[in-house]
Amino acid sequence: MAHDTTLSPFVPAKHPEVPAIKGVRFAAVEAGIKYKGRTDLMLAVLEPGSVAGGVLTKSRTCSAAVNWCRDKLKSGQARAVVVNAGNANAFTGRKGDEAVQLTAEAAAKAVGCKTDEVYLASTGVIGEPMDAGAFAHRIQEMAGTASQTAWFDAASAIMTTDTFPKLATTSCKIGSETVTIGGFAKGSGMIAPDMATMLSFIFTDANITQPLLQELTFEIADKTFNCITVDSDTSTSDTVLVFATGKFGGAQISEKDSPEAMAFHDALHEVMLDLAQQVVKDGEGLTKFVTVNVTGAASDAAAKSIALAMGNSPLLKTAIAGEDANWGRVVMAVGKSGEEANRDRLKIQFGPHVLAKEGQRAPDYSEDAAAAYMKNSEIEVSVDVGIGDGKATIWTCDLTHGYITINADYRS
Amino acid sequence: MAHDTTLSPFVPAKHPEVPAIKGVRFAAVEAGIKYKGRTDLMLAVLEPGSVAGGVLTKSRTCSAAVNWCRDKLKSGQARAVVVNAGNANAFTGRKGDEAVQLTAEAAAKAVGCKTDEVYLASTGVIGEPMDAGAFAHRIQEMAGTASQTAWFDAASAIMTTDTFPKLATTSCKIGSETVTIGGFAKGSGMIAPDMATMLSFIFTDANITQPLLQELTFEIADKTFNCITVDSDTSTSDTVLVFATGKFGGAQISEKDSPEAMAFHDALHEVMLDLAQQVVKDGEGLTKFVTVNVTGAASDAAAKSIALAMGNSPLLKTAIAGEDANWGRVVMAVGKSGEEANRDRLKIQFGPHVLAKEGQRAPDYSEDAAAAYMKNSEIEVSVDVGIGDGKATIWTCDLTHGYITINADYRS
Numbered sequence: 001m002a003h004d005t006t007l008s009p010f011v012p013a014k015h016p017e018v019p020a021i022k023g024v025r026f027a028a029v030e031a032g033i034k035y036k037g038r039t040d041l042m043l044a045v046l047e048p049g050s051v052a053g054g055v056l057t058k059s060r061t062c063s064a065a066v067n068w069c070r071d072k073l074k075s076g077q078a079r080a081v082v083v084n085a086g087n088a089n090a091f092t093g094r095k096g097d098e099a100v101q102l103t104a105e106a107a108a109k110a111v112g113c114k115t116d117e118v119y120l121a122s123t124g125v126i127g128e129p130m131d132a133g134a135f136a137h138r139i140q141e142m143a144g145t146a147s148q149t150a151w152f153d154a155a156s157a158i159m160t161t162d163t164f165p166k167l168a169t170t171s172c173k174i175g176s177e178t179v180t181i182g183g184f185a186k187g188s189g190m191i192a193p194d195m196a197t198m199l200s201f202i203f204t205d206a207n208i209t210q211p212l213l214q215e216l217t218f219e220i221a222d223k224t225f226n227c228i229t230v231d232s233d234t235s236t237s238d239t240v241l242v243f244a245t246g247k248f249g250g251a252q253i254s255e256k257d258s259p260e261a262m263a264f265h266d267a268l269h270e271v272m273l274d275l276a277q278q279v280v281k282d283g284e285g286l287t288k289f290v291t292v293n294v295t296g297a298a299s300d301a302a303a304k305s306i307a308l309a310m311g312n313s314p315l316l317k318t319a320i321a322g323e324d325a326n327w328g329r330v331v332m333a334v335g336k337s338g339e340e341a342n343r344d345r346l347k348i349q350f351g352p353h354v355l356a357k358e359g360q361r362a363p364d365y366s367e368d369a370a371a372a373y374m375k376n377s378e379i380e381v382s383v384d385v386g387i388g389d390g391k392a393t394i395w396t397c398d399l400t401h402g403y404i405t406i407n408a409d410y411r412s
Numbered sequence: 413m414a415h416d417t418t419l420s421p422f423v424p425a426k427h428p429e430v431p432a433i434k435g436v437r438f439a440a441v442e443a444g445i446k447y448k449g450r451t452d453l454m455l456a457v458l459e460p461g462s463v464a465g466g467v468l469t470k471s472r473t474c475s476a477a478v479n480w481c482r483d484k485l486k487s488g489q490a491r492a493v494v495v496n497a498g499n500a501n502a503f504t505g506r507k508g509d510e511a512v513q514l515t516a517e518a519a520a521k522a523v524g525c526k527t528d529e530v531y532l533a534s535t536g537v538i539g540e541p542m543d544a545g546a547f548a549h550r551i552q553e554m555a556g557t558a559s560q561t562a563w564f565d566a567a568s569a570i571m572t573t574d575t576f577p578k579l580a581t582t583s584c585k586i587g588s589e590t591v592t593i594g595g596f597a598k599g600s601g602m603i604a605p606d607m608a609t610m611l612s613f614i615f616t617d618a619n620i621t622q623p624l625l626q627e628l629t630f631e632i633a634d635k636t637f638n639c640i641t642v643d644s645d646t647s648t649s650d651t652v653l654v655f656a657t658g659k660f661g662g663a664q665i666s667e668k669d670s671p672e673a674m675a676f677h678d679a680l681h682e683v684m685l686d687l688a689q690q691v692v693k694d695g696e697g698l699t700k701f702v703t704v705n706v707t708g709a710a711s712d713a714a715a716k717s718i719a720l721a722m723g724n725s726p727l728l729k730t731a732i733a734g735e736d737a738n739w740g741r742v743v744m745a746v747g748k749s750g751e752e753a754n755r756d757r758l759k760i761q762f763g764p765h766v767l768a769k770e771g772q773r774a775p776d777y778s779e780d781a782a783a784a785y786m787k788n789s790e791i792e793v794s795v796d797v798g799i800g801d802g803k804a805t806i807w808t809c810d811l812t813h814g815y816i817t818i819n820a821d822y823r824s
Binding site: 057058059060061062088090091092093094095125126127128129314315318319321322324327328329331332334335336337338339340341343344346356358359360361399400401403404405407408 | 472539541
């Protein structure tokens with residue numbers, strides 16, 4: 001990376017060991033796209049019969065790769081994924097589309113599939129023309145060396161300002177057999193929920209129909225990747241793709257209400273939430289991981305809107321960085337959301353500490369106890385707005401000098 | 413103030429000399445509401461027959477004083493304005509309403525008017541109960557000493573994190589005579605446009621009907637105070653009030669399309685824009701004042717939405733702080749606004765430098781020239797989104813370490 005950054009305080013002591021998942025292999029190489037001395041190109045090879053579900057950025061200036069994936073998800077057949085770091089291939093006009101086509105053709109040839117079965121993602125600088133010819137020829141060799149266990153290499157190759165690779169895994173029983181899910185994500189800045197705000201690739205050996213996989217991916221993204229914010233800025237490249245190889249031996253999952261689909265849903269939710277939270281825990285310059293709970297809103301959507309107003313408030317985020325239980329800024333953020341709130345029933349908690357209730361400072365509120373709580377590295381801010389039953393939880397981080405340092409001089 | 417802040421680089425070398433305006437007098441005292449060794453209570457006394465127009469915050473958790481003013485503006489008769497700094501009297505429940513009532517009664521008694529003719533504003537910490545009894549008794553003495561020339565004192569008494577008092581004045585001809593307008597504002601953080609995001613009080617000797625004054629205030633606020641943003645956070649207390657004493661000798665202004673109304677409109681616009689820009693120029697921690705122009709949008713509203721997405725983007729604002737002509741972040745902000753944009757016709761300029769056009773980097777783009785431009789203290793970013801005729805201009809500032817320093821420890 002071009003700048004010095006200190007590591008996130010949430011760098012895991014030990015990375016999760018993701019087991020091999022039948023039907024998917026990974027490779028990563030140093031293609032020299034922008035960075036030196038690190039891998040920056042990742043290939044995942046999927047066996048025939050694999051399907052994909054996905055959620056892509058709503059940005060109106062989305063990257064060429066995002067447009068490509070949106071088109072390919074219509075059928076959802078999948079055989080390969082190519083991701084590069086260092087250049088987002090966004091705002092690159094027709095040349096951007098050409099780079100995507102060239103990359104997809106190289107991958108299709110290497111893997112032996114149609115270009116319609118290739119998924120692409122690019123992350124890095126926006127607006128810089130990307131010379132796909134400089135790396136596409138590497139894909140052939142990568143397809144040959146790809147391995148079922150190269151999860152860490154794959155997760156590392158897609159990082160940009162990330163300070164650690166983000167991996168997660170779980171499994172669930174479908175009948176008497178075990179389905180495995182593994183995945184990785186990148187993202188650290190330009191993180192805001194509208195859709196997903198980073199790249200994440202999740203793989204499973206589940207045998208699931210493409211329409212159901214798409215439906216579950218969309219639903220779960222809304223409760224996980226769409227519930228995180230670092231800086232309110234929506235990326236041009238956000239992509240979450242879930243691939244199912246179908247190599248699990250049991251029956252196909254096709255009915256949403258079946259016990260099998262529900263078990264798979266819960267396991268997929270676990271992995272997606274884990275990865276989404278890891279993205280926040282690597283938020284640029286963060287010192288604290290913040291969970292925002294809103295209850296008592298007019299609807300779940302209203303609750304989410306209030307929670308995001310809080311999670312995106314520079315004033316609340318700097319207060320948390322300063323270890324200040326500044327609930328006045330919570331009041332402000334609730335107010336600015338534009339959602340209904342009962343001023344005289346508002347209740348505000350920082351962790352277990354009730355700072356305000358019934359529309360004013362709690363009479364028994366202890367500044368010392370609240371101040372001690374704020375020294376934790378994981379902070380929970382909870383608000384009940386006293387209107388209805390709507391609730392939401394989102395995850396964010398504090399806003400620090402580190403964020404400014406990182407972003408005031410990223411490109412140079 | 414409780415914290416050290418360096419002065420804004422835009423502190424004026426010389427404050428504007430606002431002339432006396434017939435029918436209005438000012439007083440300021442040290443009431444010790446929160447700050448020590450400075451004035452924190454301001455009274456404006458208006459002669460009988462004065463009218464008020466105003467625009468107030470849309471925050472759902474607005475202060476008790478904002479609720480009070482919203483009610484009084486229904487008739488718009490005005491005789492007194494009381495403003496305190498140090499306590500926002502927001503989220504203070506019934507006690508907050510009682511504090512407002514007590515203050516209004518004290519002012520009504522001191523000035524000899526009805527409480528319905530008293531306007532109030534409070535600014536400072538949110539959620540702290542405000543003891544109006546501790547300062548309301550000072551209003552009587554202030555009414556006695558109020559002077560037509562105490563503009564600077566009045567502007568200084570309402571400051572919080574401001575690093576300079578903000579004053580503006582102009583005049584215009586109505587027939588053969590001169591109408592004078594003067595005003596002041598405070599605001600530095602928690603500045604976002606939805607409505608006005610600070611306090612501003614403007615006075616004129618114009619003889620204008622209350623309905624027309626209200627209409628002009630609303631319209632002009634939308635192009636001035638509602639077009640500024642420091643940190644996207646909407647205050648609970650935002651208030652812009654315009655008072656006309658009617659002491660100007662000429663005919664009453666009552667028809668919006670009359671030459672008199674148009675002359676007055678332009679003069680009022682000049683003062684309101686000047687004050688709004690001064691608020692941004694005292695933005696917390698700023699080093700650069702930024703004008704954002706959007707053209708070619710589907711509508712003026714769409715253009716404003718795109719301009720605000722840019723003006724509120726932490727990534728774009730930190731890039732400007734780092735003197736980086738990072739137009740990739742402009743692309744991102746345009747995309748996140750959700751408004752229609754033609755990716756292949758997008759044009760981006762920093763000052764006179766065209767960095768991107770027709771959806772990609774401009775072929776003749778000079779990084780050195782752009783880098784030199786970014787060293788200016790006033791930066792202009794212009795985007796044409798290639799769709800229609802909609803246009804908007806907003807004003808913002810960069811996001812710096814100073815903002816973090818100020819806000820990570822404001823309350824303590």
